[in-house]
Amino acid sequence: MTEYRAPIRDMRFAFEEVLGSVSHYDAVYPEAGVDSDTIAAIMEERAKFCENELVPLYRSGDEQGCTITDGVVTAPDGFRAAYEAYCEAGWPSIAGHEEFGGQGLPPSLGSMLQEMNVSANHAFSMYATLSEGARETIEAHGTDAQKALYLPKLVDGTWTGTMCLTEPQCGTDLNLVRCRAEPNDDGSYALHGTKIFISAGDHDMADNIVHIVLARLPDAPAGTKGISLFIVPRHHVNADGSVEEARNVQTGSIEHKMGICGNATCVLNFDGSKGYLIGEPHKGLRAMFTFMNSARMGVALEGVAHGELGLQKSRAYALERLSGRAATGPVNPDGPADPIIVHPDVRRMLLTQMALTEGSRMLSYFCNKQVDLTLHAQDADSRAEANDLLAYLTPVAKAFATESAFESANLAVQVFGGHGFIREWGVEQNVRDVRITMLYEGTTGIQALDLLGRKVLRPGGEALGGFRDMVQSFCDEQAGNAAMAEFITPLRGLHDRIDGLAQDIAEKAQANPNEVAAAAVDYLMASGYYTLAYFWARAAKTAQDALAAGTSEQDFYNTKLAVARFYMQRLLPRADTHISVLGVGCESLMGLPDDAFAV
CATH class of the missing domain: 1.20.140.10 (Butyryl-CoA Dehydrogenase, subunit A, domain 3)
Known part of the structure; x- marks a missing residue:
């Protein structure tokens, strides 16, 4: 059985050559001193960790899964030791602020490294990546005291984090959030409610878990404008940083899932759990x-x-x-x-x-x-x-x-x-x-x-405009380059077609509001093929330049050209189907009465 090996050369081609990350770091992070050699060294070390520590746990973690005994979750065999090694190597702190013990490297570098973790062992990777989201949320919205109390432990990996949104009656529609937060005399809040599908919600790999929780205050207005955000640690953290032994949040169960079985997806019960408001009341969703x-x-x-x-x-x-x-x-x-x-x-x-x-x-x-x-x-x-x-x-x-x-x-x-x-x-x-x-x-x-609905059809369409201008500029730059014609011609053709799609949908929606939702997925998929066409065209130009400069890696760059050619000829035409569907409208979707679907 073939085991995963980090595709460092392909990753560096995209990261450094096509996207110019080294010059980007020189301009945006001059103090970090991130050059090509630094990137290579970091990637090599991360690859060794993933291949040696995480790949061997890929299948065993899936087959064993997580277990829960008396409300305490245990990760699969080997996960705790691998996580301890992950922290000892300093991987959680790569992009953390130096003020809180981080290494201060660019977030994009840390994100790129996460690809290796997921390929090697998706279930394991989630224990660490969710912590980064919790850290970023506290950095952006927490008080100085909250940052000082929670960030050092999240940055070094001693504690992990979660995101708690979903409830039994509430998935995407956060208007339906019922979890409530009642003020305590000491300025904290007592949270009551149940959250489900909480990835990495409980485990034995870290000393504490910092839950970021959506809940409503007693005076909250209805809907999403009445949601607030709270820090609720599994074990309460005192002002001096000491951690209480008793559990502040209870784990009701773990889900029996289709995949990523090595990651504990939990039902969490907040029964008077002590938490602390992040940001302003009723503005937690933002x-x-x-x-x-x-x-x-x-x-x-x-x-x-x-x-x-x-x-x-x-x-x-x-x-x-x-x-x-x-x-x-x-x-x-x-x-x-x-x-x-x-x-x-x-x-x-x-x-x-x-x-x-x-x-x-x-x-x-x-x-x-x-x-x-x-x-x-x-x-x-x-x-x-x-x-x-x-x-x-x-x-x-x-x-x-x-x-x-x-x-x-x-x-x-x-x-x-x-x-x-x-x-x-x-x-x-x-x-x-x-x-x-x-x-x-x-x-x-x-x-x-x-x-x-929210980005392209908003007044002015600024979100699409920036990317559209970028594609147009690239096509114009390459207009006289005969070697690029096979890549630019199909890209420009789709570029010209996709530009007016949103306006056509908006006009139809004036007569039938269902038109936007009916068109949305086909519009997104057409946009996806359009977007990848732009990046493959850039990749082709990068490969051509390398070959013209006399690279010793001719096979590598010729492969990139061949794949770019395949994409333009064999995959980009898929966008035509999605665009054709957009012209049909919503009648065939919505014409059948609801009760016709009843058995």
Whole structure:
């Protein structure tokens, strides 16, 4: 069975060559001293950790899962030791503020490294990544006292964090939140209610867990304008930093899940649990979006990681598995059959995995660069431009990268044939694990509504405008470059078509409000193919430049050109189908009466 190996060369191609991260760091983080050698050294060490510590726990963690005894959750064997090694190596503190014990490296560098964690062991990775969201939320909205009390432990990994939104009656629609927070005499609050589906909600890997919880104050107005945000630690933390032994939050149960079984997804009961308000009363949802946006970008990278895992397993199997003969004549004449890599349909599947995974990687890394700029760009215009790009690209990256990853994982099963349905090859686990990413932090449909309804159709359409201008500028720059015509022509063609789609939908919605929701997913998927076309065109230009400069890695760069060509010719036309559907309208969706669906 092929085990995951970190694709450092592919990652560095996207991160450094296509996206220019070193010059980006020189401009935005000059004091950090992050050069190409530094990036390489950090990536090599992270790869060793993931391959040596996390990969061996991939299958065993899935098969053993988490257990709960008397309200206490235990992670699978080996997880605690691996997490202790993770913390001892300083990995949780990579992008943490130096004021709180962090290493002060750029957030985009830390995010890029998370891809390796997820590919190696998605279930394990979530214990650490959710802590980063909790840390960022407290950094952005907490008081100085809260930061001093919680951030050092979150930064060094001694404590982990969670995000507590969902309740039994309340998923995406946060208007329905019932968890309540009653004021105590000492300025704290007593929280009452139940939260479900809380990833890493309880475990034995860290000394404490810091829950970030949405709840309502007694005087809260109805709806989302009446939600506040609270820090509620599993074990209460006193002002001097000491931790009380008794549990402040009770674990009711753990979910029995389809995948990521090594991560404890918990039902948490808040029965007078002591918590502390973050930010202003009744404005908790705005504060929670710090966590949610961080999580959405994290989930996009989870998609990239699962796509990579499916690709690696497929590629190795296709080169070794013998079956049939090449149509053009035997390539393995001394053997009983040829490796299946010779068959066009197997190549179709492998190239699809490569194009979607590497394209999604470039998109995700680009988004994380924009996060750097929103935090540290020197001028307000640059920060505003990055915010607009993120507004448009975050729902695209989250939804399209995960939809693509699920396709890649399923293609791996298809490449393996019947063996893909058997557990020991690991590809069926990848399908089970990746499936949740299309649901996390808002389903594909919710991301699509956010993109079309809140971002593109808002007054002025600024979110789409920034990315549209970037594509237009690139196409104009390459207009006279004959070598780039095969990449620029299809990109420009889709660019010109997608520009007016939103306006057509808006006009139809004036007659029927269902038109926006009916069009949203197809609009998002068309936008995803459009976005990846831009990044593959940039990748092709990068590869051409390297070949022209006489690189010693000709095979590597010629492969990038071949995959870019495959994407433009074989995958980008999928956008045409989505655009055609957008022209149909919502009648075929909404024409059937509700009771016609009853059994």
